[in-house]
Amino acid sequence: MPNYSEKPTIIFDMDGTLLDLAYDDFIWNHQLPIRYAATHGCTLEQSTESLFQFYQQHNHTLNWYSTRFWSAKVGVDTLALQHEFKHKVALRAGCLELLNYLKSNGYPCWIASNADCEGLKFKLEQTQLADYFDVIISSETIGYAKESIEFWQQLQSLHPFQTDQAYFIDDTEKVLNSAKKFGIGNLITIAQPSSKGKIRTESPYPILQDLTDLMVMLEQAEDLKKYA
Ligand SMILES: [Mg+2]
Known part of the structure; x- marks a missing residue:
């Protein structure tokens, strides 16, 4: 049995989610x-x-x-x-505040990115984000893009996590759709992936207006668990 941590795993996309698209x-x-x-x-x-x-x-x-x-x-x-x-590589507003919160509250944080290994390494060096994450994975390593269910199957076999409890935040609907098919329990999208782009008002998934809104969502989920 994998040693699951008490807190759900929070899996982030990189570009358009943590970083400004x-x-x-x-x-x-x-x-x-x-x-x-x-x-x-x-x-x-x-x-x-x-x-x-x-x-x-x-x-x-x-x-x-x-x-x-x-x-x-x-x-x-x-x-x-x-x-x-x-x-010009830039963090989205609230990114560090959110990651510091997750780290100090014991949430395992992962990056699952479609950026190739070189691109991922370059962005992480620029932003100094690597230390916040327990797992950092590129779809190039997995051999499938996140839009394929195979990506998630491979990720699960390489790095076991509790699928139904996990959170996955990504700005691309097709990616969220494959994560849903795989069975990730909490799927969230981003209102404005690019600071120079349009604001999304409709999505089949809950929309984060600000990254820090995730802190509120997690606190509410914790309260529900406590009083269940
Ligand atoms: Mg993205």
Whole structure:
């Protein structure tokens, strides 16, 4: 029997959940089209068009999340591009407050990210977040994107956790859907993954307006357990 901790495991997505997705939008939708146009001698319009087509083909696959794949596909070193703008990597508001709260209250915290291993390492170095987490896993290591139920099956066999008690917070509905199919008990989404993007008002899942709202949710769940 795995040695389950008393507190539920809290599993976080990284980009758009703990970190501001504005950085990724900036890299992939603004800077990469400029670099691609310069590399291939085409207009920005043509470059944006070509990249958009590639994006459509590979969205929600492991390739989509692979900087190596994109570097080879588009002829631009996308990891170097990310490093070049590393000062723009930013935590979402309330991130540290929430993580400090979880740590001091004994919640096991994990990151489950579709970012590839290089991308994950780079973001964690930039943000100094690694020490908050007991498990940090990339879908590249698992061999399936989080959109597949196989991701969760593999994660469970590598790092056993109590599925029905766990919390999983992610800004992508397709990912939450596969976690639901697998049986994760508490699924939560994010109102505004990018500080420069739209605010989500509808979702099949509870929406965190602020990351720190999770503290209130957990306290309410603890109270329910106490008085059950
Ligand atoms: Mg995300």
